Amino acid sequence: MGKFEKQAKELLDAIGGKENVAAVTHCATRMRFVLNDDAKADKKRIEAISTTKGMFTNAGQFQVIIGNDVADFYNDFSAISGIEGVSKEAAKSAAKTNQNVIQKLVGTLSEIFTPLLPAIIVGGLILGFRNILEGVQIQALGQAAVDGVLKVTSEGKPVWNTIVQVSPFWNGVNSFLWLPGEAIFHFLPVGITWSVTRKMGTTQILGIVLGITLVSPQLLNAYAVNGTTAAEIAKNWTWDFGFFTLEKIGYQAQVIPAMAAGFLLAYLERFFRKHIPEAISMIFVPLFSLLPTIIAAHAIIGPIGWKIGQGISFVVNTGLTSSLAWLFGGVFGILYAPLVITGLHHTTLAIDAQLIADYGSTNLWPLIDLSNIAQGASVFAVYLLHKKNKKEAEISVPSTISAWLGVTEPAMFGINLKYLYPFVAAMIGSGIAGMVSTFMGVRANSIGVGGLPGILAIRGEDMLKFLLPMLIALVVPILLTFFFRQAGIFNKLDRVGAGAVNLSEQDAALDALEGAAQAGTAIGTTVEITSPLKGEVRALSTASDPVFSQGMMGEGVVILPSEGLLSAPFAGVVSAVFPTKHAIGLISDAGVEVLIHIGMDTVSLAGKGFETFVAQGDHVIKGQKLLTFDIDFIKNQGFVIETPVIVTNQDSFQADLLGQVPHATLTGDVIMTATKR
Template identity: 45%
Template sequence: MATNKESAEQIVEAIGGKDNIAAATHCVTRLRFALKDERKVNKEKLENIDIVKGSFSTNGQYQVVIGQGLVDKVYKEMTEATGIGESSKEDTKSAAAENLNPLQRGIKTLADIFIPILPAIVTAGLLMGINNIMTAPDIFFDDKSFVEVYTNWADLAGIINLIANTAFVFLPGLIGWSAVNRFGGSPLLGIVLGLMLVHPDLLNAWGYGSAEEVPKWNLFGLEIEKVGYQGQVLPVLFASYVLAKIEVFLRKRIPDAFQLLTVAPIALLITGFLSFIAIGPITFTIGSWITNGVVGIFDAVPALGGLIYGGLYAPLVITGMHHTFLAVDLQLIGSIGGTFLWPMVALSNIAQGSAAFAMMLLSKGNEKLKGLALTSSVSAWLGVTEPAMFGVNLRFKYPFFAAIIGSAIAGIFITINGVKAPSIGVGGLPAFFSIFAENWGAFFIGMGIALVVPFVLTLAFSKFKKAE
């Protein structure tokens, strides 16, 4: 077994040498490289290195799957042994962006905005699931919830619900912080902007449709509705872009001595007026169109919607386009109180794990593949699919297609049965915690489909193409 230092040197050699590396960093499980020429990568040699569980290219970065904990040690050895300086994630992203087309840059921008706030959203989803278990009827008792029978637990459920809902009530604040930071402005101003859009003096967006009278401001004859944007994604995204660009413009032109007293007030005032006069109303309408369009498709032909999204989610992960649907999920949650897309993501995780587990049984004589398939299948069943998808299933292709088929069938079933999640939550097998309790029965059947179908199909497909 090679040492970490030797493995690091082997990885650098396999990706074309240190001269082919523009920048390098790492995340929780993967080394991330911005390469000058990805054609120089010897993928076969790279994936034969003992510690490498898979590799793939996405969003202009070449990523090598190592594993949690070990990746830190390998990265450190790589920087020390090869003389490659440690790069920040922003340095690597900037270097990688030069290889992207406009569509990829747009997808990358959304990913850069939503990924940093995912821990808060996933945590909220898990806590909301716990609250649902405590407050939904027919789980522990017929026609009654747990807190209705044991009333001394009701306040605990209430506190859990408050903590869980906070991330969604103040979602524009989270998005504002991340988006303004991504667009080059001050994150603190982004938080203020986001919270401004959900200020308690404004009519709550969730009550807009049923309001008898909408309060208005009168600005020199121009009437502006005093409406908040709770649960909305597009208004704060566009407003954050405007705020960041105004701030950058002002900082370049106002002397340093006056910036503290002028830049933030001017930028927030201009952005605030534009948000309530134009940005908010226009993007709120666009968001409603998107929501109505997606909901309309799934209402009209739920089986087709489940087939397409359930089957295509894994291929979307390869391209990075799955990040764009985070915004759609959050928009659905804010508009209709739940998302029917995210449950299919959880089933896609399970399907990839099941296909990888089948490969573990098929990999007799290949101990590395056997160990990788086992650990990556468990990881996928817990919601982290990269090792299974890129380390096993895509390498042999037919397990990947088996997982897609199983995920599509499961997607059709749960969509027909109207399964929804109140939030984006944990993935894989624990995902039922983040599903509305009344949908558990259908979701468990969907989980069974995602577990069994890819496993059986992978074994069947192996008869036609022997695993290497």
């Protein structure tokens, strides 16, 4: 009888029996099922199984976390079920049948924007602060400023100005902050095209070049297009090729044109790499991939995006002037957030400006402001649900602040779209609030101030009215986020139970093996762990893979190596050398279990670029060469080389980082200690 035969039988029954299993495989910590019907899985029963540490659904796979014993558990499961396992790639292929178009689209967006999050979050906070400086109205002081005399009109009414109009210092700060703000958001297409090529494993520098061609200063800025006449564009912003012309239009902050162009570039490069001889591929693959993509981006992809934007502008303008404006307010409130994803929300600025010019105020801007508030509320709800998750808090807290200051991209791309259900909750809350706002006739005198400070842009007679839709935009998304999460509705990652965790789809082996020799180690004993690499030591929370960054497999550090030589961090036994050579498990003589994982997703390289010099069971001394790896090759294949060094048996040893991070390290420097509990 197998060690886990009883639990394996319980799991098989709980997932709906053999007939409900389309495919099964496992990684180093998880059983990965592709179920014919996920609804047949009894999650409460699964959670109650003694060996189960949690479960989640991701990328069409129903994954049950077992931990270090997953290989033995898998063998017992196969024996009692009679189900033969498949490769991970086969399981992934089967899992795709469980994903609908929206899930695939959201997953793609998440993969593309995750590497951009640090910049987007910083940019969101900067632009949110600039919104306050440029939008908040204060009373201006007169010449007798030292006496606190306020400026007044000839009629004796106080003069109101923005902070930047009153204060030279804050005007300078505001102007300076536009430098990083413009770099992050106006030039966002550069980051997107780079990220697409990174995801697709193609040449990343070509993606960067493509992005630059979309935002070049030679082009008419996207924000200026609506204010430029067709005649001026034809005269000053057109390439004339004799028998045809092409408009010089930029795509600053545009997402869809950048993504479409990035994918076109990636697929063209893949195609030409297969059909052009390797001897001349360095010349012709970039040439035949990049130039056609640039032409298509400006001749086809971009113009189509603008046509879509013009169509949306027409619909919005018609809706705002119809007898069913209140209904339009609800629909627009729901759809505004998806517009932000596409970058088409910029078209609303022209409509707002025209409404203010014609009527002295706009009833569209309040709807946009309510959408900002709703997205921030949903992120805040996610923070409350997952506040023990330190890594997520680093994203959700500033994203909430950013959204409540009027910039929602960090909230949407960092949290809400990743989980999906908070994004839907925010859309619904925004729709209800927008309907109420339009029904009550709330209008704004100006545009620019978003989020909670947005009330300062509302007409004086409507400010008190606006408090109600603001409250709706705050409360409804929070309540719906809690409800959707509990009920599993729109829940992309489907967190279940206290033991469930959020894990990205990774093929990495994450565990060291069980069975450390701890019997002779006294409580309080401290073991020094030296750096196995030369490079830069960083906090584990900075790892791009949440399995590591959230400390799910243990505590430790991330090292960005500058040399491709991995050495033993202490004397001990090699507990695991993974077949793909990208990860090694070690057990010190005192029983500390350590996992060293070279790069992220490098399991996909199947050992290429790696060479090992030890085998499982070998005893090693501190500083002994374990493996070598080709840093340039790994990078050129589109993988990051950040290397987690993790103490995996944290129930027995407390890992403590030494020194401030980040800092440079040499092989052999002490970077951590592990203390016996």
